Amino acid sequence: MKRSNLDLWVRKTEGLPVLDRAAVEALQLAGLNALLERERARGGFYSGLPGGLASLSDLASLPFTTQADLAARGSGMVLVSQSEILRVLTETSGTTGPAKRVFYTPGDCENTVSFFAAGLSELVFPGSRTMVCMPFSGPYGLGELISAAVESLGASPIKTGVGKSCGELSDILRRERPDTYVGMPAPLLAMLKVCGRGTLRRALVSGDACSLSVEQGVEARLGTRLFPHYGSRETVFGGAVTCPAHEGMHLRENHMIAEIVDEEGNVLPRGEYGELVITTIGMAAMPLIRYRTGDYTRIFKEPCPCKSPLLRIDRVTRKGPGAEILKLDEALFGLDGLVDFHAKYAGSAVEILALTLAEPAQAEIEAAARRALPEVEVRVTARKCTRSDRPLYPGKRSLENAEAL
Numbered sequence: 001m002k003r004s005n006l007d008l009w010v011r012k013t014e015g016l017p018v019l020d021r022a023a024v025e026a027l028q029l030a031g032l033n034a035l036l037e038r039e040r041a042r043g044g045f046y047s048g049l050p051g052g053l054a055s056l057s058d059l060a061s062l063p064f065t066t067q068a069d070l071a072a073r074g075s076g077m078v079l080v081s082q083s084e085i086l087r088v089l090t091e092t093s094g095t096t097g098p099a100k101r102v103f104y105t106p107g108d109c110e111n112t113v114s115f116f117a118a119g120l121s122e123l124v125f126p127g128s129r130t131m132v133c134m135p136f137s138g139p140y141g142l143g144e145l146i147s148a149a150v151e152s153l154g155a156s157p158i159k160t161g162v163g164k165s166c167g168e169l170s171d172i173l174r175r176e177r178p179d180t181y182v183g184m185p186a187p188l189l190a191m192l193k194v195c196g197r198g199t200l201r202r203a204l205v206s207g208d209a210c211s212l213s214v215e216q217g218v219e220a221r222l223g224t225r226l227f228p229h230y231g232s233r234e235t236v237f238g239g240a241v242t243c244p245a246h247e248g249m250h251l252r253e254n255h256m257i258a259e260i261v262d263e264e265g266n267v268l269p270r271g272e273y274g275e276l277v278i279t280t281i282g283m284a285a286m287p288l289i290r291y292r293t294g295d296y297t298r299i300f301k302e303p304c305p306c307k308s309p310l311l312r313i314d315r316v317t318r319k320g321p322g323a324e325i326l327k328l329d330e331a332l333f334g335l336d337g338l339v340d341f342h343a344k345y346a347g348s349a350v351e352i353l354a355l356t357l358a359e360p361a362q363a364e365i366e367a368a369a370r371r372a373l374p375e376v377e378v379r380v381t382a383r384k385c386t387r388s389d390r391p392l393y394p395g396k397r398s399l400e401n402a403e404a405l
């Protein structure tokens with residue numbers, strides 16, 4: 001099996017003669033200590049931490065940064081002057097409470113573009129045409145960063161964005177003849193079911209959890225293996241990406257250190273499932289130390305068949321209220337005739353609106369949903385999908401109103 005292009009990227013970016021586990025860990029410890037020193041010198045949010053650590057395992061002795069810290073004290077975590085800040089991304093979590101803000105410099109965005117290009121180079125080739133189905137929100141938005149990475153590979157981005165109707169997507173597929181897709185997983189499966197694969201052959205999915213049923217549905221329709229990617233605003237969108245072995249996602253370890261912890265915050269050994277905690281040593285504007293992502297996965301114990309020394313994470317899921325939509329995704333997207341669905345709590349019952357390819361098989365959808373959520377009352381309304389229907393979630397899928405219970 002060929003080495004992952006990500007290995008070459010880390011080696012070149014960091015100027016390493018050899019990329020092995022010892023080199024990666026030496027790089028991480030140096031990056032972490034440089035960060036701790038900067039934090040201590042400036043007296044900001046992390047100033048109470050030691051100015052350096054003797055080994056990477058000592059990282060476990062430092063306190064966590066939580067999502068609440070980020071919302072309440074995010075600007076205190078910024079490590080550069082305001083004039084160096086290129087972009088601030090704001091995300092409101094839930095309906096109340098302060099918004100979480102993440103800051104970037106131009107260099108942070110350039111690093112992301114170059115990481116994206118390394119990951120995408122496994123499936124985007126010079127002269128090829130990539131449908132970019134992520135939000136285009138102005139300079140250095142996610143869609144723009146992906147497009148820049150595609151262009152750097154000598155390929156053309158087709159800037160599709162999110163929220164297009166089935167009819168619009170069908171027209172784009174026919175007119176633009178893309179061979180590659182980059183975007184969220186469930187909308188990709190919906191598009192393939194309604195429009196067929198057309199000229200599409202390969203896809204990288206990100207931006208939301210990807211259930212096994214969605215992955216299998218996409219792979220069966222495209223005829224190739226899917227490339228899942230993991231990222232978040234806190235990693236300046238780029239965190240981990242699948243290599244040609246398709247056995248987990250290699251972490252961007254030159255810019256971040258990953259740990260898996262249990263509910264009490266104890267670091268778990270490799271192979272065990274828990275919450276992903278990241279320390280973003282490579283981010284200039286807003287490095288985070290032991291940030292609890294709220295995402296659940298494991299770090300594989302075994303080396304990858306591609307022989308990369310970069311650690312891999314497994315499929316990323318959620319716990320708590322976010323877990324229920326994943327159970328429904330798993331159960332419902334496996335139904336051939338179902339295109340998309342939206343779910344919300346109405347009192348203690350779950351109401352599902354489903355769009356179907358042919359005449360709605362309401363009873364079949366209801367039975368599958370009840371098997372997925374046996375403890376609650378489920379009501380399904382299904383109707384046939386039309387050309388004017390758009391994805392039922394513009395962004396991350398969720399079971400709405402779950403917090404209100």
Ligand SMILES: [Zn+2]
Nearest residue numbers: 243245304306
């Ligand atoms: Zn690999």
